[in-house]
Structure formats: structure tokens, C-alpha cells
Amino acid sequence: MTEERLNELLDDARRTWPLPPEPDYQAMWERIDREAFAGMRRTTRTPSWRIFSIGLAAALMMGIGLGRFSMKEAPAPTVAAVPTDTAATASGAYDRAASELLGRTVALLTSLPSQGRSVAAGERFSNQATELLTSTRLLLDSPAASDARFKDLLEDLELVLAQIAMLQTGRTRQEIDLITDALEERDVVPRIRSAVARLAAGD
Amino acid sequence: MTHAALAAEASTVPDERFLIARAQRGDRDAARSLYDAHSRRVHRLVFRLCGGDEEMAQDLTQDTFIRVFDKLSSFRGESAFATWVHRIAVTVTLNGLRKERRLKRGADDLDVANDLPAPSDNVDPDLRARLRAAIEALPPGSRASVILHDIEGYTHAEIGEMLGIAEGTSKARLFDARNRLKKALAAYRNE
Numbered sequence: 001m002t003e004e005r006l007n008e009l010l011d012d013a014r015r016t017w018p019l020p021p022e023p024d025y026q027a028m029w030e031r032i033d034r035e036a037f038a039g040m041r042r043t044t045r046t047p048s049w050r051i052f053s054i055g056l057a058a059a060l061m062m063g064i065g066l067g068r069f070s071m072k073e074a075p076a077p078t079v080a081a082v083p084t085d086t087a088a089t090a091s092g093a094y095d096r097a098a099s100e101l102l103g104r105t106v107a108l109l110t111s112l113p114s115q116g117r118s119v120a121a122g123e124r125f126s127n128q129a130t131e132l133l134t135s136t137r138l139l140l141d142s143p144a145a146s147d148a149r150f151k152d153l154l155e156d157l158e159l160v161l162a163q164i165a166m167l168q169t170g171r172t173r174q175e176i177d178l179i180t181d182a183l184e185e186r187d188v189v190p191r192i193r194s195a196v197a198r199l200a201a202g203d
Numbered sequence: 204m205t206h207a208a209l210a211a212e213a214s215t216v217p218d219e220r221f222l223i224a225r226a227q228r229g230d231r232d233a234a235r236s237l238y239d240a241h242s243r244r245v246h247r248l249v250f251r252l253c254g255g256d257e258e259m260a261q262d263l264t265q266d267t268f269i270r271v272f273d274k275l276s277s278f279r280g281e282s283a284f285a286t287w288v289h290r291i292a293v294t295v296t297l298n299g300l301r302k303e304r305r306l307k308r309g310a311d312d313l314d315v316a317n318d319l320p321a322p323s324d325n326v327d328p329d330l331r332a333r334l335r336a337a338i339e340a341l342p343p344g345s346r347a348s349v350i351l352h353d354i355e356g357y358t359h360a361e362i363g364e365m366l367g368i369a370e371g372t373s374k375a376r377l378f379d380a381r382n383r384l385k386k387a388l389a390a391y392r393n394e
Contacts, residue, residue: 001385009334009388010353016331017354020250023261025242029235031265036272037231120221127228 094144099199101135105157106192108132112164113180122176129164136161153191160188223284227275234272241285242268245292251350252296254339263299267292282364290365293347297366300343330391337387345380352377 108128115121136158145151163179183189219240225233245267250260270291278287338349347366351357352373357365359373366373 001389003381006381006385006388009330010349012331013334013338014354014356017251017335018255020247020255020257020260023246023257023264025239028242028261028265028268029238032238032268032272033231033235036234036269037229123221123225127225 091143094139094142095199097135097142098139098144098150099196101132101139102192102196102199104128105132105136105161106189106196108164109160109183109189109192112176126165129161133158133161133165150195153188153195156188157192219284220280223275223278223280226272227278234275237271237284238268241288244285245288248289248350248355249292249296251354252293252347253300254346259299263296264292266299267295270295286361286364293351293365294367297343297347330388333388333391334384337384340387341380341383345376345383348373348376349380349384 108125112125115125136154139145140151140154140158145154160179160183219237222233222236226237242264246260246264249263249267250257253259253263267288271288274291278284282290338346341349344366348362351362351365352359359370359377362368362373363370368376
């Protein structure tokens with residue numbers, strides 16, 4: 001058999017090779033979904049911020065638990081006997097959490113008007129905002145929110161981040177315009193920057 | 204359309220990179236969209252590589268996507284996503300074939316001639332069926348070379364990447380496989 005004849009036969013094979021019968025793609029997906037997502041959870045690196053948030057939540061829960069325990073065991077004291085160095089450590093942890101939250105939020109808010117108008121970017125911003133919203137709410141429930149100015153700022157951030165988290169495909173442009181207007185009206189970004197400066201200065 | 208063109212087309216599917224990023228973070232909807240976009244071509248390739256065994260093709264297609272999503276965090280976009288997925292499909296299929304030792308369907312495949320679509324004017328249906336049987340009787344690596352290059356239309360560079368071999372090795376394997384096919388068909392009506 002010549003090379004030309006084999007090429008002719010293979011050309012024919014390319015056109016006539018039987019296609020597989022249509023499988024049940026949905027049933028196939030169900031097994032993939034079941035097995036692959038265990039793998040994805042195993043291999044996906046958890047963002048450091050999420051780890052921190054979980055740590056923060058755990059610390060808050062532990063604080064509440066310890067508080068309740070100490071109330072049961074020692075109801076008499078009128079002043080909480082928290083060692084100074086422990087209190088300072090906790091305060092430092094909240095400050096770091098707040099600084100990181102504010103830094104990431106200001107980065108999101110400043111890039112939103114210019115980059116967030118496409119559907120893809122809108123969804124990316126929405127996902128980031130959802131993460132930041134969780135952290136904001138944790139901080140609002142923490143001693144970090146005992147400062148009235150800082151609490152006001154966190155509450156404004158909560159509203160703005162909630163809006164960004166709910167960005168909807170097809171309405172991204174109009175929604176971002178509304179969010180940008182709200183940011184400007186409330187001076188959110190300048191307030192975040194001054195809060196970051198205060199935290200850095202240890203006020 | 205060449206396979207490179209098909210891969211280029213697949214990589215321009217709107218939002219695919221975004222879907223990949225979302226799936227890398229564990230988003231099941233994004234993973235499902237990627238599966239929907241690529242499963243048919245992967246299934247067809249696997250079906251052909253495993254000699255038309257439909258049950259095995261379904262199992263190996265599922266294994267391919269389980270592996271794809273398990274390894275997705277390591278996908279950095281150096282190659283087109285379609286090429287990366289097909290490389291995994293080829294690896295999974297060849298490993299599956301070795302494992303199951305279901306390498307040959309042999310003379311049974313002569314019956315496939317009855318199901319052939321669009322017969323060609325100058326090719327005897329028996330000869331067509333014999334060619335297919337001869338391809339399926341090749342060792343797995345050689346069969347993969349013929350199917351990927353001559354049937355699916357991949358380039359040697361792409362095949363080298365998929366099989367983890369040099370481009371020259373892919374050419375040599377194909378040359379060897381084609382010689383085997385010529386010998387297998389030589390006795391048929393003076394071919």
C-alpha cells in the first residue's frame with residue numbers, strides 16, 4: 001500500500017469514524033461533582049484573610065465563652081481582671097484585622113469605578129465584597145467597634161460592600177454608578193484612609 | 204479547521220478565564236460550565252482512544268474531569284485550557300487502558316461497518332472497517348498517535364505535550380504506526 005493510498009484511507013476515516021452515542025452528561029456530572037469537589041476543597045488554598053476571619057471568629061467565640069465561664073465561677077468581681085499584656089495583644093490583633101480590612105476595601109473601592117463595568121469584573125468585585133462584608137460584620141461585633149467613629153465607618157462600609165456584593169449581571173454599569181455616587185456623598189474612601197492612618201499611629 | 208484553531212476558538216469562549224478562576228476557588232457552577240463546554244469533545248476523544256467502548260469512555264471521561272477539577276489549582280494558563288484538558292484526557296485514558304487491559308476489540312469491529320455514516324465514493328466499506336480494526340489493534344501509544352494526528356487533527360507539538368514526549372518522538376511513533384497499518388492492509392485485495 002502506498003503512502004498516498006493510506007492518506008486517502010485516513011482522510012476517509014476522519015470523516016466517517018463513528019461518533020459515540022450521546023451519553024447522559026447530567027448523570028456523569030453528578031459523579032464528577034461528588035468526587036471532584038472533595039478534591040477541590042482539598043487543593044484550593046484558603047485565602048489568608050479567610051483564615052484570619054475564622055481565627056477572629058474563633059477568638060470572639062472563645063472570649064464570649066471565657067466571659068460566661070468567669071461569670072459562673074466568680075460572680076463577685078465588679079471589674080474584669082484582664083491582664084494588661086493580654087488586652088494589648090487582643091487590641092493589636094483587632095487593629096491588624098481592621099487595617100487589613102480597610103486596606104483591601106480601599107483597594108476595591110478605588111478600582112471599582114474604572115474596572116468594574118464589565119460583567120466579569122463585576123462578578124469578581126462582587127465576590128471580593130462578599131468576603132470583605134463577612135470580615136466587616138465580624139469587626140462590627142468585636143471590641144474594635146467600641147470607637148464610635150470607627151463603628152460609623154464600618155457601618156457605612158457594610159452598606160457599600162453589601163451593594164457591591166449584590167451586583168447583578170446586566171445591570172453592572174448602572175449599579176456601579178449608584179455605588180460610586182454613594183461613596184462620594186459619604187466621603188467613604190477619605191474616611192477609610194484617615195482610619196488607616198489612625199490605626200497605624202496607634203490612636 | 205485544525206485542532207490549534209479549535210483550541211484557539213475554545214479559549215476565546217466568553218468568560219472562560221473567569222470561569223476557570225471561579226472554579227479554582229471551588230465554585231461548582233463555574234466548574235459545571237467548564238464541563239458543559241468541554242465534555243463532548245473530551246468524550247469523543249476518549250471514545251475513540253479506547254476503541255469505541257462506550258461504557259469505558261463514559262467512565263474515563265468522568266475520571267478525566269475529576270482529575271481536571273482536582274488539578275485545576277495548578278492550571279496557570281500557559282496552554283489553552285482545552286489543550287490542558289485533552290492532555291489529561293489522553294493520560295487518563297492510556298492509563299485506564301493499561302489498567303483494564305482492554306486493548307483490542309479485533310475482528311468484532313468489522314461489524315461497525317454497518318453503522319458507518321456518509322460513505323466515501325472510493326473507499327470499500329470492508330476496507331474502511333479493516334482500517335479501523337487495524338488502528339484499534341495498534342499498541343495504545345501508537346493508536347493514540349494515529350487517532351490524535353490523523354483522526355483528531357492535532358499537531359505533533361500538541362501530541363508531544365499531551366503524551367509527555369518530544370515532537371520528534373511523536374513523528375517517529377506515527378511513522379511506525381502508519382507502517383504497521385500499511386502492512387495490516389496490504390493483503391486486502393492488492394492494497
